[in-house]
Amino acid sequence: MAGAEPRRKELANAGYEIFIGSLSVLSIVNLILVYTIDDHALDTVLLVVNALLSAIFLADFTFRLFTAESKSNYFFHQFGWADLLASVPVEQVKILRVFSLVRVFRLLRAYGPGAVVRNLLKDRATSALLTLLLLGVLVLEFGSLEMLRREQYASGANITTASDALWYVIVTISTVGYGDKYPVTNGGRMVGTLIIIVGVGIFGTFTGYLANLFLSPSKKEAAAVPSPTADDAQLKLGQLKALVAQQQAAIDELNLMLEADGT
Secondary structure, eight states, X not given: OTTHHHHHHHHHTHHHXXXXXXXXXXXXXHHHHHHHOOXXXXXXXXXXXXXXXXXXXXXXXXXXXXXXXXXXXXXXHSSHHHHHHHTSSOGGGGGGGHHHHHHHHHHHHHXXXXXXXXXXXXXXXXXXXXXXXXXXXXIIIIIHHHHHHHHTTSTTOSOOSHHHHHHHHHHHHTTOOOSSSOOOSHHHHHHHHHHHHHHHHXXXXXXXXXXXXXXXXXXXXXXXXXXXXXXXXXXXHHHHHHHHHHHHHHHHHHHHHHHHHHO
């Protein structure tokens, strides 16, 4: 029973675990791309994306370390050391993110896909936010590469380098849109449209998530509110009946007065 509580806690964060696991897959894929494809533009995009992933992984390690019931157990027995090393912005250690995949696999195997899906649906706001954040990272990487592929050699193009493509995707997905960089091809405009939709979805969901987080009562406050009992319901029903009777008496008295005036 002692180990059941940490496992329940892990299931409560199933969406977060899957989010980190998905970013780990992306990190490993990027590592493979770095060593298999010799392309300067690809290297520039992957450098920026891997720097972002390193920051996320470092924040993830810090969060896990400070929330772990036993910090030494997490660091030495739950792959904490791998989380720390994999957050270093060096390509050679990114392969250690495979341990995050092991963690997610254990989660799915321990509880089953059905329980995990029910958990994700139970906390739909967080699940939607994490999904859009993951989509945002994917759009930053592959949207930049696709935008550069479609625009780089087009006539009159102003998105001609990886830096231009990254800048365009960042300002577009953040819904700022300076307008200094813009696509000139139909394919580029279609990609830009998708990036705008993702950006609006991310910030709209984030705004709703914050509103729900700050305005909705906490679980403790909700639990502190006493549930209505049968006696309370009977009392309120009696009060309602008395009010209806008073209103009916007032209506009867008004009718009598109208009849007296008519005669």
